[in-house]
Amino acid sequence: MEQMLAIEGGKPVRSELLPYGHQWITDEDITSVIEVLKSDWITQGPKVEEFERKIAEHCGARYAVAVSSGTAALHAACAVAGISRGDEAVTTPITFAATANAIVYCGGKPVFADIREDTLNIDHKEIQRQISPRTKAVLPVDFAGHPADLDEIMAIAKERGLVVIEDACHALGAEYKGRKIGSLADMTILSFHPVKHITTGEGGMILTDNEEFYEKLKIFRHHGITKNNPDKGSWYYEIYNPGYNLRMTDFQCALGISQLKKLDRFVERRQEIATRYNEAFGEMGEIITPVEKDDGKATYHIYVIQLRTELLKVGRKEVFEALRAENIGVNVHYIPLHLHPFYQREFGYGKGDYPRAERYYDRAITLPIFPKMSDDDVEDVIKAVYKIIRYYRR
Ligand SMILES: *Cc1c(COP(=O)(O)O)cnc(C)c1O
Numbered sequence: 001m002e003q004m005l006a007i008e009g010g011k012p013v014r015s016e017l018l019p020y021g022h023q024w025i026t027d028e029d030i031t032s033v034i035e036v037l038k039s040d041w042i043t044q045g046p047k048v049e050e051f052e053r054k055i056a057e058h059c060g061a062r063y064a065v066a067v068s069s070g071t072a073a074l075h076a077a078c079a080v081a082g083i084s085r086g087d088e089a090v091t092t093p094i095t096f097a098a099t100a101n102a103i104v105y106c107g108g109k110p111v112f113a114d115i116r117e118d119t120l121n122i123d124h125k126e127i128q129r130q131i132s133p134r135t136k137a138v139l140p141v142d143f144a145g146h147p148a149d150l151d152e153i154m155a156i157a158k159e160r161g162l163v164v165i166e167d168a169c170h171a172l173g174a175e176y177k178g179r180k181i182g183s184l185a186d187m188t189i190l191s192f193h194p195v196k197h198i199t200t201g202e203g204g205m206i207l208t209d210n211e212e213f214y215e216k217l218k219i220f221r222h223h224g225i226t227k228n229n230p231d232k233g234s235w236y237y238e239i240y241n242p243g244y245n246l247r248m249t250d251f252q253c254a255l256g257i258s259q260l261k262k263l264d265r266f267v268e269r270r271q272e273i274a275t276r277y278n279e280a281f282g283e284m285g286e287i288i289t290p291v292e293k294d295d296g297k298a299t300y301h302i303y304v305i306q307l308r309t310e311l312l313k314v315g316r317k318e319v320f321e322a323l324r325a326e327n328i329g330v331n332v333h334y335i336p337l338h339l340h341p342f343y344q345r346e347f348g349y350g351k352g353d354y355p356r357a358e359r360y361y362d363r364a365i366t367l368p369i370f371p372k373m374s375d376d377d378v379e380d381v382i383k384a385v386y387k388i389i390r391y392y393r394r
Pocket of ligand 1: 069072095096098141167169170191192193204
């Protein structure tokens, strides 16, 4: 007999909400933070440098600059890439708003390029179509932790003289054709928000091999303060362009250093959960599971299914609300950026501009995935999805 859905008054699969993502902080992490709090330095100091060095080493990048968030990292990268009033930068409509907002902070216009239907990453052929004489940069996003087509994108950028800022906020620990994410683009962006692979509460980082970008990023992070005239006194500095205060604190970086030790295990656990989901949902005709190309390593920051709504009696909204009622903390990543009022009002985008992104959005649901999930949690998600899809199946 079919079980009654929680949304119709039945018993929910879980008694408490399972979030879609969650941090995993251990006593060892906490001890490392307390040590710093008891020391002389609490804002940007030696732990920031150590965290930068360790992440750079881990990702195979020459330089790393820690900042207060992934958004701040995107802002700083767009600024040092030279995006300014009247410039354009090409990015995907399926990303967190911060990717495009950062272009706007610098006075630029985000120009979207539609996604691929398989990996849901920006389509490099669409990037070609969107480049204009005003284009300064391309911002691919490694959606869900699956690397974008970086070889193709880097080749286009090289030919057109563009800077590639890879938004890898989903992809710390991922690999592309045997190379680590963080060693491939002109600048790579990381976030340490609690739902990301490792956390510092809030925090972000820019990785680069380019010394000029590196120096400019450090100045941008610290008010635009430039010390290139030591003859005038050791206190002396000049501001050529106002920067910001985007500094991270030493105690956050202590947490990051401690978390980084667990990154490989965290990623493995995410892959393990994704494999279980693939197996459970792979044979359900109503569900499209994530595509993983075999030339890389995806890190599953999120696990997104797409519903073949033509096989269901209801749409995505009803399935979503039914899952929430079962206490499965589903989410939607993301509302296509060109559909937000700001982007429509300011840049004239409208519905229908990016059909593949819109089609994806209409059918997408993000299921919970994070390293601390137990096997029972994973089975609860599967149970709830089965229960609801069976109920609504045509
Ligand atoms: C999380 C995220 C950001 C922003 O990072 P914050 O640290 O929250 O500012 C930017 N882009 C993408 C794709 C993200 O997932």
